[in-house]
Amino acid sequence: NAGVTQTPKFQVLKTGQSMTLQCAQDMNHNSMYWYRQDPGMGLRLIYYSASEGTTDKGEVPNGYNVSRLNKREFSLRLESAAPSQTSVYFCASSALDRVGEAFFGQGTRLTVV
Amino acid sequence: AQSVTQLDSQVPVFEEAPVELRCNYSSSVSVYLFWYVQYPNQGLQLLLKYLSGSTLVKGINGFEAEFNKSQTSFHLRKPSVHISDTAEYFCAVRSGGSEKLVFGKGTKLTVNP
Numbered sequence: 001n002a003g004v005t006q007t008p009k010f011q012v013l014k015t016g017q018s019m020t021l022q023c024a025q026d027m028n029h030n031s032m033y034w035y036r037q038d039p040g041m042g043l044r045l046i047y048y049s050a051s052e053g054t055t056d057k058g059e060v061p062n063g064y065n066v067s068r069l070n071k072r073e074f075s076l077r078l079e080s081a082a083p084s085q086t087s088v089y090f091c092a093s094s095a096l097d098r099v100g101e102a103f104f105g106q107g108t109r110l111t112v113v
Numbered sequence: 114a115q116s117v118t119q120l121d122s123q124v125p126v127f128e129e130a131p132v133e134l135r136c137n138y139s140s141s142v143s144v145y146l147f148w149y150v151q152y153p154n155q156g157l158q159l160l161l162k163y164l165s166g167s168t169l170v171k172g173i174n175g176f177e178a179e180f181n182k183s184q185t186s187f188h189l190r191k192p193s194v195h196i197s198d199t200a201e202y203f204c205a206v207r208s209g210g211s212e213k214l215v216f217g218k219g220t221k222l223t224v225n226p
Contacts, residue, residue: 004156031212033214035216040122041218042119042203042216042217042218042219043157043203043216043219044216045214045215045216048212048213048214050212056212056213059215090156090157092156092157092214094212094214100145100147100162100205100214101147101159101162102149102157102159102214104156104157104158105156106155106156107155107156
């Protein structure tokens with residue numbers, strides 16, 4: 001059982017380049033999340049999606065866009081990468097009947113130079 | 114808006130000693146509270162959760178936490194730690210009626226021999 005799968009695992013971008021981080025879950029979960037993790041800052045919520053077709057901003061949405069393509073997939077796009085977006089990005093999902101029990105992917109380590 | 118404060122960024126302890134990791138939350142409505150653990154270079158996994166009912170909740174690996182509504186706290190405890198408990202621990206809160214899951218900045222627990 002794969003759980004939450006993120007691709008890629010590592011990425012180096014130049015300032016101004018764009019890219020999309022992919023996330024897919026095979027647990028039939030309704031809610032999906034994107035977080036970034038920075039030293040001393042914990043996990044900060046970028047965007048979340050409570051159900052297919054809906055997305056909402058979290059704490060730090062600026063510079064990012066998301067798409068909930070279907071129930072399984074939730075992608076995060078950086079339109080014009082900046083060094084401040086260097087971080088580890090985690091995707092997570094949770095089920096309606098398992099309140100707050102989020103399952104996490106292994107993370108994407110992104111470096112913007 | 115909901116928020117979580119983890120009072121200690123780092124906690125060093127000796128093996129077999131007891132440990133308490135502190136967490137305070139703020140929310141204007143009913144809350145669900147969680148503790149997650151992150152081992153090096155991995156995603157997060159759920160340790161335990163408080164949804165309702167008994168204020169003392171038990172989780173995996175011998176950890177437990179107590180919900181204290183009057184002090185808005187949800188401290189994590191273990192009576193005797195092992196080297197393998199070395200990890201970063203995150204407290205998280207979700208308000209009733211919201212899918213938004215917000216994390217604290219984390220506490221790094223280091224267990225020394």
